Amino acid sequence: QQDALPTSLNLGLGTAVGPMNLMGGIKQDLNGQRTGMNFGVEFNAGVVSLRAGLHAMSGPKGSTEGTAAMFNGLSSGIGLKLGFARMDYALGQSSSDLGISHRMSLTLQFGKKAKE
Secondary structure, eight states: OOOOOEEEEEEEEEEETTEEEEEEEEEEETTTTTEEEEEEEEEEEETTTEEEEEEEEEEEOHHHHOOHHHHTEEEEEEEEEETTEEEEEEEEETTTTEEEEEEEEEEEEOOOOHHH
């Protein structure tokens, strides 16, 4: 038995509006005929960034119906930027089977910044 490789077509856009960044994207799964949409917003307030997002998926591959499916894709997060270090935390539920996930990252930037 052979399993097809996951194949998808992705398109995303983002723009800055004052202290906020707005992002959106669409993903078309070419094998399973599922379509996903992502929307997100990030608010920058000095060293703190607040984030919120929504991921919605439609299609035949066993997802919850109605509003329960919508809440499966909610996420939020916070970021702190201190000098050359950035710490990010996110909370979300991408699957009703796995429950809520917590994600943390620490990014260290070395060297000089590129000239704009």
